[in-house]
Amino acid sequence: MKRITIADVAQHAKVSKSTVSQYLNKRYDYMAENTKQRIEEAIKELDYRPNIVARSLKQKSTMTVGVIVANILHSFSTQVIRAIEDFCHLQDFHLIVCNADDDPEKEKRYIEMLRAKQVDGIIIFPTGDNVELYQEIVQSNYPIMFVDRLVPEVPIPSVMLDNEKAAGLAVQHFVEKGYERIGIITNVIRNVTPRMERINGYKKVLKENGLSINEDYIRKMQVSCVQEALHDMLSLDEPIQAVLAGNDLTLMEILKYVKKHRIRVPEDLAIIGIDDVSFANFYEPALTIVEQPAFEIGKKAAELLLNKIQKKDVEEELDVYRFEPTLIVRQSS
Incomplete structure (x- = not known):
């Protein structure tokens, strides 16, 4: 079965390939409404699916980040993941979530897998036992952030609670x-x-x-x-x-x-x-x-990672970003 291409969509909608490309990349602020509608209908009728691999090679970005959580059973971990996903979604980035079970060997395999898949950056709740691997990542200038934990031997910024x-x-x-x-x-x-x-x-x-x-x-x-x-x-x-x-x-x-x-x-x-x-x-x-404040911690980690990925000029990076806890008094104490 022939793979439907962007050229097929352009021909079906009676527009140029560049116009379809602009539509797919959501750059259609000045595009006529009937043009947008024809492209949308062509995509549906042809059942067109963009070639994500080809696009990532062209843009030199997979628009994907990895999150390696130490233990996904913790409510804090799931809240942080949700906040990361929310922030990344607004930036059109996708997430791959891995659970390391606080196992250094499992964490190492996930790091290697995510880098092999060419994700643009990784957020890790580190086990702390893969120091050599963390250092290799730093030396390669690969975007990485720690959450919830510090690894003193490695200059990777961390976002965590006081x-x-x-x-x-x-x-x-x-x-x-x-x-x-x-x-x-x-x-x-x-x-x-x-x-x-x-x-x-x-x-x-x-x-x-x-x-x-x-x-x-x-x-x-x-x-x-x-x-x-x-x-x-x-x-x-x-x-x-x-x-x-x-x-x-x-x-x-x-x-x-x-x-x-x-x-x-x-x-x-x-x-x-x-x-x-x-x-x-x-x-x-x-x-x-x-x-x-799990959601604030997750949002900050995602923001810092995407700044690294997109090479944005931001304020001087800290070693540790600490967030304030809040005591909520009820009847058990």
């Missing part, structure tokens, strides 16, 4: 409510930036309030072990009175344990989570949350 402040807001709220035995649970995979920074923020505010740091109240583990960790913290001679969940998946495990063991919130255990969850305001009791 994680120390996020944890600090939660701990300060606990202290002001009269709690002294405050715990934190977070799932740490290697030394991922947000988790370590949140623990640092937790410790910092405890010290500022004259409270001692009890290592038994600090737990870092896989999500599957969160309920066991909470059980241990509540079984201590001096059990925790309040707990900060380091992210949304940790919070959900804490809530499962609370429900299973009929623990009263906040009477028996006060709870605050970092990362907003969709059910926070109608859970019973409603959950106090430290919210990070």
Whole structure:
């Protein structure tokens, strides 16, 4: 079956190939309405599909960016992806989304795959363990941005939350409510930036309030072990009175344990989570949350990447773009 070309569309619509090209590229501000209509009808009647590969070779751009997310199950990750997609859509860029599962080898394969597909740039929630590969990308001047995490050895800009402040807001709220035995649970995979920074923020505010740091109240583990960790913290001679969940998946495990063991919130255990969850305001009791502006973070990452791709003259690039967290107080604390 013969492939329909732009020349066929032009002949069918009785216009030049350049006029069809202008229509396809949405450059038809000064094009007569009947001309636009004839081209549109020709495209439909012939079932014409633009050759994206040929166009990308001609324009030296695939109008596509890749996003490699560390764990797509996090609500924060999906919100950031949505914001990136929204911004890119307005610029006529498409997205390829990959889930690395916090696996450095999987992340490496996705980076190589996306570059082989000649995407114009990549946004990565980095595992941090592919330093040599990141450095190669930087040296080749390939457009790349990090989100949510830092890799200190590599000069790639990152867009992320002020994680120390996020944890600090939660701990300060606990202290002001009269709690002294405050715990934190977070799932740490290697030394991922947000988790370590949140623990640092937790410790910092405890010290500022004259409270001692009890290592038994600090737990870092896989999500599957969160309920066991909470059980241990509540079984201590001096059990925790309040707990900060380091992210949304940790919070959900804490809530499962609370429900299973009929623990009263906040009477028996006060709870605050970092990362907003969709059910926070109608859970019973409603959950106090430290919210990070995921959509603003995603939009900024997309904007910075497209500026790199399009080589726009912009203000001096920062190493890290930090966004402010917001404490939303409800009944769980």
